[in-house]
Amino acid sequence: MNDRELILKALTYYKPGKTKTESLLADLLSKCSDKAFVNNFCCGIIRSLPAVDIVTAKISGAGEKKTSPQLWTVLRCGVFDIIYRPKQEIYAAVNEWVKLAGGKKQRGFANAVLRTVIRNISSRSVESPLRADFLPVSGAAGCLFKQDIFSSPDKEPAEYLSQVYSLPCWLVAGWLKNFGWEKACAVCRASNRKPGLYLRPNKTLTTPEKLLELLREEGAAAYRKGDIIALEKAGRPVEKLPGFEEGLFCVQDITAFEAGLLINPSPGQRILDLCSAPGTKSSHLAELMQGQGEVISTDINPARLEKARENKQRLRLDNITVLDYEQAFQYAADRQIDAVLLDVPCSNSGVLSKRLDMRYRLRPEGIKQLNSQQYDIIKTVLTRLPAVKKLFYSTCSVEKSENYGILHKLLCELDRGAIRRTKLTLPSDVSFGRDGGYIAEFTL
């Protein structure tokens, strides 16, 4: 099977929100020949399926229910190639997909639909303001159609953004309410970008300069952004990069890195990281403490906590104590704790570009459930470790109810304590991009 046949086979049975994209991709990548093409194509199309389906249905009159799964997938792949890969020679791309449509009748149908889509496009790559005949693809550039395809951004802004960026309408409506039009558009764009990969050098073992040199010597395309290294092209899995086994770096986005800088623990302090797995923030705190003091690292999920143990070993950070959940509370109760970090489970709405499936799984009820889980995690600390006075609460969500909303509710109910500092970062696609996230320091 060639790469397109493999993609077609995998995507024919893809069910948004149900199929596990990670396993789908892992399986595909183990069989294909051009890994970068297959990975980019599949991630791109999975992110954009609703927009692709709207274009296909509107222009051709064809619908998912009226065609076989294989034929519908051929149309999806063809439309995606036409719109989202504007550098591709258009008819060559279409022909490749048409060939895979099945018998003569199906091939004729796919050919007719894809050529109708092409005829309805005035430009595959042009900068335009957001309009009902425009589908943004990358930054301000996108595909301009000869007819209106989407809702009017002026009359139904949430509907429009939800359609062109393939995001749930209720989620976009919340962003519009909380951030306004410009910022909500930027969050939508960032949620659909191909995410950048950043490495945090382990400063107890190396420096950003030395790590950069090592990576470049081995052929990786990388550059420094302050203390972080942006990896443009690794050419291999992260675990195979030079310095990984030796613990010289950890994969971490700039936003999560800045959360560690905000916590800024001093050497000699003792910090409890209660939701620590797989240990990325724990290791950053331990590094910032220059190998002194102690980070107590635990998590309710033992399998995930094992990853934190592995990371501690790999990064050679002796000032991290990884303990099972119950054991960690007993250990912490007998010691002075300077601060607790609660990097709680969340909707991931700030990292949708990385969590490909999340946009199809998110529901308002799900966020309400997370809210009570988030609240309960803080309450557990207050009940079980009453001597703790300083806490950091963080998420990779940009939803108000998961961030400020939780802390506000808590402090109102307690009628004591104060929020000292907060930092909300919206995801961005500007210069290599960054995740969205929230961190707050509060005291009791």
Ligand SMILES: C[S@@+](CC[C@H](N)C(=O)[O-])C[C@H]1O[C@@H](n2cnc3c(N)ncnc32)[C@H](O)[C@@H]1O
């Ligand atoms: C966002 S992840 C943490 C990421 C981690 N801080 C890092 O930087 O690598 C949230 C974690 O919270 C854990 N978790 C969920 N409920 C919890 C609870 N009640 N107590 C402690 N941890 C919990 C999950 O198992 C998950 O590993």
